[in-house]
Amino acid sequence: MSRRVTSIDWVAAKVRFIDQTLLPREELYIDTDDFRIVGEAIRSLKIRGAPAIGVAAAYGMVLAVNDGRIRTDADCAAAFNTAWTYLAQTRPTAVNLFGALARMRGAFDRSCPQGISAVRKELLSEAQCVQQEDIEACLRIGEYGAALLPPGSTILTHCNTGSLATAGEGTAQSVITTAARQGKIKRVYADETRPLFQGARLTSWELLRNDIEVTLITDSTAGYVMQQKRVSAVLVGADRIAANGDTANKIGTYSLAVLAAHHGVPLYVAAPVSTVDFATASGSNIPVEERHPDEVTHVAGQRVAAEGVTVYAPAFDVTPNDLIAAIITDRGVLRPPYTEALASLKNSLVR
Ligand code: MRU
Numbered sequence: 001m002s003r004r005v006t007s008i009d010w011v012a013a014k015v016r017f018i019d020q021t022l023l024p025r026e027e028l029y030i031d032t033d034d035f036r037i038v039g040e041a042i043r044s045l046k047i048r049g050a051p052a053i054g055v056a057a058a059y060g061m062v063l064a065v066n067d068g069r070i071r072t073d074a075d076c077a078a079a080f081n082t083a084w085t086y087l088a089q090t091r092p093t094a095v096n097l098f099g100a101l102a103r104m105r106g107a108f109d110r111s112c113p114q115g116i117s118a119v120r121k122e123l124l125s126e127a128q129c130v131q132q133e134d135i136e137a138c139l140r141i142g143e144y145g146a147a148l149l150p151p152g153s154t155i156l157t158h159c160n161t162g163s164l165a166t167a168g169e170g171t172a173q174s175v176i177t178t179a180a181r182q183g184k185i186k187r188v189y190a191d192e193t194r195p196l197f198q199g200a201r202l203t204s205w206e207l208l209r210n211d212i213e214v215t216l217i218t219d220s221t222a223g224y225v226m227q228q229k230r231v232s233a234v235l236v237g238a239d240r241i242a243a244n245g246d247t248a249n250k251i252g253t254y255s256l257a258v259l260a261a262h263h264g265v266p267l268y269v270a271a272p273v274s275t276v277d278f279a280t281a282s283g284s285n286i287p288v289e290e291r292h293p294d295e296v297t298h299v300a301g302q303r304v305a306a307e308g309v310t311v312y313a314p315a316f317d318v319t320p321n322d323l324i325a326a327i328i329t330d331r332g333v334l335r336p337p338y339t340e341a342l343a344s345l346k347n348s349l350v351r
Contacts, residue, residue: 049165245338
């Protein structure tokens with residue numbers, strides 16, 4: 001049985017989210033009717049993971065137009081635009097954020113001729129669709145991905161791609177939990193995922209809740225466990241997949257991909273179609289977020305680095321398409337060459 005966490009939801013006209021920065025020590029749910037609190041939560045990784053960020057931004061837009069101080073159509077448009085700009089500036093890499101905001105803009109444009117209450121209704125219904133589509137996408141990714149894994153699989157994963165990172169069962173982690181239910185998973189190695197420990201804090205917690213054997217390793221142990229032939233596949237998520245298959249994901253994914261190629265281990269990327277950016281030709285055009293140096297110099301609020309050292313802290317890296325064995329989407333498994341595979345996926349969506 002799946003024990004998935006609802007990371008983000010719409011409850012009694014408020015956004016409810018779990019504060020992921022406190023896990024696994026504390027399970028704190030926050031209810032808010034303020035889009036700025038949602039935006040701040042995205043920026044500070046209380047809400048994180050590409051699909052969850054998209055769902056949160058969609059509901060943040062609903063909060064913005066529900067503001068009781070709105071009296072006129074002009075107030076409503078101003079509130080919409082202010083929130084849209086604010087939320088769009090929270091994190092630059094996960095394309096789900098921009099996809100969700102574009103959908104909310106479409107909902108606004110469709111409904112604004114009918115007035116404020118139509119806008120409120122249409123935006124809520126669109127945000128609920130974004131959430132529901134992600135729940136269903138996660139289930140399909142799990143099914144498609146599990147079919148690739150043989151019994152006795154030992155998986156190495158990076159960052160957190162579970163129910164915390166999505167509205168549903170997860171992406172790469174949905175593949176793991178689905179395959180585990182089919183009795184195919186022997187063990188999962190979870191990279192701790194420096195600097196913010198999504199693997200140590202979140203993935204380990206989620207996998208243990210699902211009774212999956214998980215072993216935590218430091219990021220720099222990944223090469224050694226592959227050399228020891230302890231890993232049969234690497235499974236990761238994505239924040240943005242370019243039209244040629246180049247994939248931005250949590251910093252350290254590229255290193256894993258190089259190691260996996262060297263050791264003949266397949267690296268699979270699992271992501272919903274909402275994470276594909278068909279408008280970006282290749283990985284070199286993907287904006288990569290840089291985080292505050294304190295996230296590297298400090299651990300749990302304590303400085304560990306020498307005073308005065310400079311820091312480079314990209315949150316993501318880009319794995320070139322030739323290091324990816326397959327991209328597992330909610331529309332099926334894509335194989336190289338990805339430019340062609342993604343173009344035909346795009347065509348199938350517009351039909
Ligand atoms: O900085 P984060 O924690 O938001 O980074 C998240 C990741 O890199 C995930 O792998 C990605 O968003 C896919 S989540 C289903």
